[in-house]
Amino acid sequence: MAAYDLFVVGGGINGAGIARDAAGRGLSVMLCEQDDLASHTSSASTKLIHGGLRYLEYREFGLVRKALQEREVLLRAAPHIIGPMRFVMPHDEGQRPAWMIRAGLFLYDHLAVRERLPGSCGVDLRRHPAGHALQPAFVRGFEYSDAWVQDARLVVLNAMDAHERGARIATRTSLVAARRDDEAWSLTLQNQNGGREAVSARMLVNAAGPWVSSLLHGVLRVGSAKAVRLVKGSHIVVRRRFEHPYAYIFQNPDRRIIFAIPFERDYSLIGTTDLDYRGDPAKVAIEPDEVSYLCRMANRYFLEPIRPDEVAWQFSGVRPLLDDDAGEAASVTRDYALELDTARAPLLSVFGGKLTTYRKLAEEVMESVASQLGNSAPPWTADAPLPGGDLPGADIDAFMQCQLQRWPRLPSALIERYARTYGSRMEALLDGVADTADLGDEIIPGLFESEARYLMREEFARTAEDILWRRTKLGLGLADEEVGALQRWIERHRAGLGD
Known part of the structure; x- marks a missing residue:
């Protein structure tokens, strides 16, 4: 029976970040995830790395x-999948006062040191590029900085780094039984084919996200004073409504905000909703009235209206927010809490959190892990790039230009996508490649065999959905028969990749 120092349940951003940090400190680590990495909450975000400007209204200054x-x-750490973005907030007299x-923007600019991002300013939307897509009634606004992220890839890169530092990553594997004594946890795992495996661990971390409480009360049979409040957030993706690089933040009459963000070159991402959710987190789905709400709120601002029937993609996720007894779902804290149970073999549970603070959360988890497992290794992730992120000067544009010159016989759009997806790891993907003939067959538009093999070999991808939506x-825009063609290719090639 394999034995580990630390066993992590949950392959979302918190679980992957914890596994990475622990493996980098020399601990033996295993992570299990019942589905694919980032299958749920961590791939259903608004794709932002941000401080959370609206949280200032709730006095969450520390967060x-x-x-x-x-x-x-x-x-x-990851300039290939995370980049600066300027946000424009149109303003009129019916909204929060300009002062x-x-x-709020002054606080946002000065609560922490800014090394890479410019500060906020007022703008004249009659002259600003972002004003051209807006209704003419909006003549003034504000501009500030935040960042965008490929959220599911952030999870995958953390899991990759953990694996490369010695951690075992077991996707499509559930924890189905657990027994606890004074020294260790005895755990029973079950994979998607029904096969079972027994492992042990000196400490267990419950980072199961929306399932954190059900895991505690069910398989682990442990009580807790804390709980999560499940809040549903939904998004829509439509044909791009503007050509400039700015994103929008829109204030609405219900005092909620939505974002409209440039997405995947040809699209705009609009979201999110905030609704309490009481169903199975695995079955969350956007409702027609949510689509109508997002269209209606965006149409208060955009010159060209958005219709529900033109939505190209839509998705929902359940955010497991720390239950702080707030009234409205939108006002629930996005901060997190850690609960350590040392009654017998230690158990640490993670309640809440947000994408942006996952690395700090993992560091705080490791403080508890260190005291329980006698590990004295220092923090290390603040200065360590994620896989593919070791670009000179963290400059993705300069890196991309070098790659375009290095592979002149490959399509420039393909090189740009590889650079923004894999960063320096595109070297492994393109090793020995001179032109598209060396990439193998084009399984679906834009996806060649060499990339599919890389994703299955290096990034834990096992299905067409893993590749098409999370890696x-x-x-986007793919026909059902093309998705089927990719799935059939994967099934033919799994055996050769050790699956």
Whole structure:
């Protein structure tokens, strides 16, 4: 029976970040995830690394400061999948007062040191590029900085780094039984084919996200004073409504905000909703009234209206927010809490959190792990790039230009996508490649055999959905028969990749 120092349940951003940090400190680590990495909450975000400007309204200054500090760290760690973005907030007299917004933006600029991002300013939308897509009634606004992220890839890169540092990553594997004594946890795992395996661990971390409480009360049979409040967030993707690189933040009459963000070259991403959710987190889905709400709110601002029937893609996720007894779902804290149970073999459970602060959360988890497992290794992730992120000067544009010159016989759009998806790891993907003939057959538009093999070999991909929606976004605009062709290719080639 395999024995580990640390066993992590949950392959979302928190679980992957914890596994990475622990493996880098020399601990033997195993992570299990019941589905694919980032299958649920961590791939259903608004794709932002941000401080959370609206959280200032709820006086969450500590959370915003921590998130702004982490924004700088992550921009350095993964410049291929995380990048700066300027946001424009149109303003009119029916919204929060302009003085309040200016004060909030001043705080946002100064709560943490900004090394890479410019500060906020007021803008004249009659002259600003972002004003051209807006209704003419909006003549003034504000501009500030945050960052975008390929959220599911952030999870995958953390899991890759953990694996390369010795961790075992077991996707499509569930924890189905657990027994605890004074020294260790005895755990029973079951894979998607029904096969079972017994392992042991000196300490267990419950980072199961929306399932954190059900895992505690069910398989682990442990009580807790904390709980999560499940909040549903839904998004829509439509044909791009503007050609400039700016994103929008829209204030709405219900005092909620939505974002409209440039997405995958040809699209705009609009979201999110905030609704309490009480169903199975694995079965969450966007409802027609949510689509209508997002269209209606965006149409208060855009010159060209958005119709529900033109939505190209839609998705929902359940956010497991720390239950703080807030009234409205939108006002629930995005901070997190850790609960350590040392009654017998130690158990640490993670409640809440957000994408931007996952690395700091993992560091705080490791403080508890160190005291329980006698590990004295220092923190290390603040200065360590994620796989593919070791670009000179963290400059993705300069890196991309070098790659375009290095592979002149490959399509420039393909090189740009590889650079922004794999960073320096595209070297492994293109090893020995001179032109597209060396990439193998084009399984579906834009996806060659060499990339599919790389994703299955290096990034834990096992299905067409893994590749099309979590490792890439090549699923946008793809026909059902093309998805089927990719799945059939994967099934033919699994055996050769050890699956």
